[in-house]
Structures are given as structure tokens and as C-alpha cells.
Amino acid sequence: MKYAIGLDLGGSSIKYGLVSNKGDILQEGKIPSFADESSDRIIEQLLLAVDTVKEYATNNNIELCGIGIGTPGIVDQINGVVLGGAENLKGWENIPLGDIISKYSGLKVWVNNDANVMGLAETRFGIAKGCTDVVFLTVGTGIGGALIIDGKLYGGYKNRGTELGHFPFIADGEPCACGSVGCLETYASAAAMVGRYKRMYKDMNDMECSDVDGEEIVRLYKNGDKLAMAAIDENCRFLGHGIAGFINIFSPQKVVIGGGLADAGEFYLEKIREASRLYVMPDCALNTTIEAAILGNSAGFMGAAGLCLNE
Numbered sequence: 001m002k003y004a005i006g007l008d009l010g011g012s013s014i015k016y017g018l019v020s021n022k023g024d025i026l027q028e029g030k031i032p033s034f035a036d037e038s039s040d041r042i043i044e045q046l047l048l049a050v051d052t053v054k055e056y057a058t059n060n061n062i063e064l065c066g067i068g069i070g071t072p073g074i075v076d077q078i079n080g081v082v083l084g085g086a087e088n089l090k091g092w093e094n095i096p097l098g099d100i101i102s103k104y105s106g107l108k109v110w111v112n113n114d115a116n117v118m119g120l121a122e123t124r125f126g127i128a129k130g131c132t133d134v135v136f137l138t139v140g141t142g143i144g145g146a147l148i149i150d151g152k153l154y155g156g157y158k159n160r161g162t163e164l165g166h167f168p169f170i171a172d173g174e175p176c177a178c179g180s181v182g183c184l185e186t187y188a189s190a191a192a193m194v195g196r197y198k199r200m201y202k203d204m205n206d207m208e209c210s211d212v213d214g215e216e217i218v219r220l221y222k223n224g225d226k227l228a229m230a231a232i233d234e235n236c237r238f239l240g241h242g243i244a245g246f247i248n249i250f251s252p253q254k255v256v257i258g259g260g261l262a263d264a265g266e267f268y269l270e271k272i273r274e275a276s277r278l279y280v281m282p283d284c285a286l287n288t289t290i291e292a293a294i295l296g297n298s299a300g301f302m303g304a305a306g307l308c309l310n311e
């Protein structure tokens with residue numbers, strides 16, 4: 001049995017765990033990331049998480065084979081350097097994270113993008129266990145993505161690709177956080193669905209609606225609320241359309257959908273499946289199923305640990 005430390009760095013917290021190569025979690029926890037303060041502060045917190053898990057491992061005579069880190073942004077995974085692109089982490093660019101953590105801990109360190117490691121976790125330990133070809137999408141405020149091809153994470157040349165949420169979807173479309181317009185995430189993310197609901201509410205009632213989130217819209221949908229039904233119908237149609245594109249290109253065994261909306265229930269998945277069937281080339285989709293992620297909040301640190309456990 002092999003064991004590794006997994007760290008999942010986010011805008012508000014660091015989730016960490018001690019994970020075996022079979023996917024057992026021996027210890028886990030969560031601390032604030034202080035991401036709005038400075039990169040030094042974030043690193044301090046990462047080291048604190050490392051110390052906590054190392055202490056547990058020492059006390060239990062567990063030998064560690066390394067530390068894996070999932071971080072927002074673009075990562076040079078060969079040199080373990082965070083290059084940038086993580087808007088919600090202050091000063092988080094050109095950080096030689098692999099070297100810093102490795103020098104401190106004496107362990108080998110792997111670093112990769114957070115959505116990538118979540119996709120890896122679902123493939124190694126979760127709903128796509130045993131699959132070699134997987135498309136992973138995490139649908140929340142934005143849409144993150146990961147590709148596993150032939151059993152390995154695929155990131156494009158120098159790991160700068162697989163921004164599946166920024167698949168150009170509609171020319172002259174809505175402005176996107178990435179600086180372009182009409183990306184998939186501006187139409188199919190949870191935030192896009194909430195925006196659509198609010199606009200329809202205002203048109204119909206001539207007043208702003210009180211604050212709603214994706215969860216509330218799902219609840220309204222289940223109660224037969226017409227606007228919520230229209231907003232979710234549209235969200236699933238856009239997402240299914242985008243997924244059909246990914247299926248046509250990659251013909252994966254599974255498309256795995258994570259993020260808050262994946263917990264909406266089977267009805268949500270079924271609507272996405274229906275929509276993707278409308279647009280996909282059936283020959284490309286012959287071996288593909290669309291499933292919800294199952295590892296939830298543990299996916300990030302499990303996949304991070306999985307980076308080491310691959311070796």
C-alpha cells in the first residue's frame with residue numbers, strides 16, 4: 001500500500017488528507033487559505049496542513065511517498081510552478097510551489113490545476129474508476145474541466161490547455177471572465193442559470209427577485225415553478241450541447257459532472273443526457289455515458305494525492 005498527502009487549495013480554504021493508492025482516506029481536514037492576504041500567507045497555511053498530516057503519519061507509522069497539490073490557475077506541472085491565472089488568490093503567480101513544499105517537507109511534490117486533479121480523482125477513485133478516457137466538468141460559478149486520455153491527465157503542451165469551460169460557444173455572445181465572449185461557461189454555468197432566472201423574473205414581475213442561488217432554483221423547479229423550470233431547461237440544453245461537442249471530439253467512456261449542480265438529482269443528469277443526445281454524433285457517443293461525480297469535496301485532495309500515487 002502507498003500513501004500520499006493531498007492538498008486542495010481554494011479561494012476560501014485548504015482541504016487536505018492522507019490518502020492511500022486504493023482511495024482510502026486515513027485523515028482529512030480543512031483550514032482557511034487566507035487567499036485574499038498574500039502568497040506567503042497561503043504558503044504558510046499549506047505548510048501547516050503538511051505538518052498536520054505528516055504528524056499523523058509519523059504517529060501511525062505510515063510511510064509517505066509524496067505530496068500532491070491541486071491549485072487554481074495555470075501550472076507548469078513538470079517544474080511544479082504556479083504560473084498565474086488564479087484570480088481569487090492574491091499574488092498567486094510565478095510561485096515555485098513544488099520546490100518550496102519539497103524543501104520544507106523533505107518529500108517529493110507534484111502540483112497540478114485543481115479541476116485537473118478533481119477529474120483525476122473521479123477517474124482513479126470515483127465514478128469513472130477503471131475508465132481510460134474521461135471528460136470531467138465541474139459546473140459552478142464557472143465551468144472547470146479535465147481530460148483523461150489513455151489513463152493519463154492530458155493538459156496540452158506545457159499544461160496550458162483543457163479550459164473546457166472556455167470552449168467558444170456563441171460568436172458575439174455574452175462577455176466572459178476570460179476576456180473573450182460567448183464561452184460555454186457564460187451560458188451553461190450555475191451562475192449563468194441564476195442570471196437567466198433573475199432576468200426572467202424581472203421581465204415577468206417588473207421587479208428584482210430576492211437573492212437566489214442554484215440550490216434555491218432547483219428547489220423551485222421541484223415545486224413546479226415555471227421560471228425555475230425554464231432556467232434549468234435552458235442550462236441543461238446549453239450544457240448538453242457543449243458536452244455533445246466534447247463527445248464528438250474525444251469519444252470518452254464517461255463524461256463526469258461535478259460541482260454544486262451535480263447534486264441537484266437524477267432529473268438534472270437526465271435532462272443533460274437528453275440534450276446531448278439531440279446534438280451528438282451517435283457513432284462518437286456509442287461508448288459514452290454521462291454521470292454525476294461522487295467524491296464531492298474530497299475530490300480535490302484525493303486527486304492531488306493521486307498525482308503521487310500514479311508513480
Ligand SMILES: [Zn+2]
Nearest residue numbers: 166176178183
Ligand atoms: Zn471564457
